Amino acid sequence: MRGVGILVASLLLIASCQPENRRSTDRETVAPSVKPGLEVLLAGHADLVRGRRVGLVTNPTGVDGSLRPAAGLLQADPEIKLVALYGPEHGVRGNAQAGEYVPFVLDPKYGVPVFSLYGQSLKPDPGMLRNMDAYMRSFDTQDSGKMPEASMVDDIDVLLYDIQDVGTRIYTYVATMAYVMQACAEADIEFVILDRPNPINGLTLEGPVLDYPAFSSFVGLYPIPLRHGLTLGELARLFNDRFLTKKARLTVVPAEGWRREMWFDQTGLPWVIPSPNMPTVDTATVYSGQVFFEGTNISEGRGTTKPFELFGAPWIDGYDLARVLNALGLPGVRFREAWFTPTFSKFAGAACGGCQIHVTDRSVYRPLETALHAIKAIRHLYPERFAFHAGYFDKIMGTDRVRTALERGDSVVSIVEGFRAGLAEFEALRKPYLLY
Secondary structure (H helix, E strand, O other): OHHHHHHHHHHHHHHHOOOOOOOOOOOOOOOOOOEOHHHHHHHHOHHHOOOOEEEEEEOOOOEOOOOOEHHHHHHHOOOOEEEEEEEOOOOOOOOOOOOOOOOOEEOOOOOOEEEEOOOOOOOOOHHHOOOHHHHHOOOOHHHHOOOOOHHHOOOOOEEEEEOOOOOEOOOOHHHHHHHHHHHHHHHOOEEEEEOOOOOEOOOOOEEEEOOOOOOOEOOEOOOOEEEOOOOHHHHHHHHHHHOOOOOOOEEEEOOEOOOOOOEHHHOOOOOOOOOOOOOOHHHHHHHHHHHHHHHEOOEOOOOOOOOOOEEEEOOOOHHHHHHHHHHOOOOOEEEEEEEEOOOOOOOOOOOEEEEEEEEOOOOOOOHHHHHHHHHHHHHHHOOOOOOEOHHHHHHHHOOOHHHHHHHHOOOHHHHHHOOHHHHHHHHHHHHHHOOO
C-alpha cells in the first residue's frame, strides 16, 4: 500500500508540472461568456416586441443560456402577445428526420398555431403572416387539430428568427431565414434576427462560392462559400442588401461577447442539437466536408451514433482505407478504421467498413479538403463500386466543377487552389456586414 501511495503522489506531482498550453481540440468547462440575441433582446431591447403581436421562427435551439425556450420567455411577458410559431426543417420540436414532411399543427403548450416552413411551403405563404384565421381554416382539421378562436389568431406585427446555425451554406436554416425575410419584405412586416454564434468560428472560409443562379436551391440560395464564416444575422444583412429585390425592415440583435475566433464550446453556452443528425460540436466541425458523402453511394454515418464522423460502405475495408488516408498526412486529422451498421438511411441493417474521422487540431483541419481526399481515395481503391449521385453532389457543392475535376483525376490541391479567387472576393464582399 505504501508503494501505491508513492505512485499516486508521483503522478500528482507530474500532473502539476505539465505545461499550461493545450491543443485547440481540448474541451474546457467555461463560464458563460456569450449571451445570445434572445437574452440581449429581453434584457435591453424588449421595446422591439412589447405591445406587439409576435411571430417566432424557432426550434429547440432557441433557448437562453439557462435553456429556457424563447417561446416561453416571450409568452411569460404580459406585454408581448405570441401569436404564432414557425418551424424550419425538422420542425419546431426538432424531431423530424432530414427531408421529412412537417405538417401544420397547433402547439399544445403555447396554444398557438405552428406553421411549417418545411411542409406546405418553404417560404411563408402570405396567409401565414396576414389573414391567418382564414388561412388556418383552409387546413384539414384532421391534420391540424381543434382550431383556436378567431381572437387568438391575429396578424403579426413583427417576426423573430431564433435558431442556431452550423456555419455551412448547405444547412437549410440559412435558406429558411432568407425566405422568411423575403416574405416579411413583401408583407411589410418587421423582421428581427436574434443572433447566435457561428459554432465553427467566424474567421475560416472554405470551399467554392456557389455558381449563381445555375445552382441556386434550398441547400444554397445565394453566391456564398460553403463555409462562410458569418452568423445568421450577418448573412441576413448581406442577403438583404445584395440579393433581395424588395428590402426587408431588418433588425439584427447581436449576440453579446462573441468573438470571431471563438468556437461554440468556448462560449459557455449549452449545445442544443439543431437537427437530429447534428448531436455535438464535433459533428458541426466535420459537417462541411463529410456532408458531401450524401452525394455519393458512401454512407455519411446517418443511422449511427456518430453521423458525419463515420463514413463507409459494405464493400470497403476499413484497414485499407485508413492506411491510405493517414499516409497523406492531412493537417489536423487522423482516420481510424471502423465498422458500423446504420439503423436507417443508406445501407440500413448492413455491416459497413470505413473510417471514423478524428480531428486532432481544428485550427488547421479543413473539412472540405479532407473529404475530397477521402472521396478520391475511395474512388481509387474501389473504382468499380464507387459512384457519385451527380445531381445531388453538384447541388450541395453549388457547382459541377468539383465533381468533374475529381472524375478527370485532378489533384485535390489543384481543386482547392481553384477556390482561392472566389474566397478572396467574398472576404472583401462580407466586410461591411460584419457585426463582431
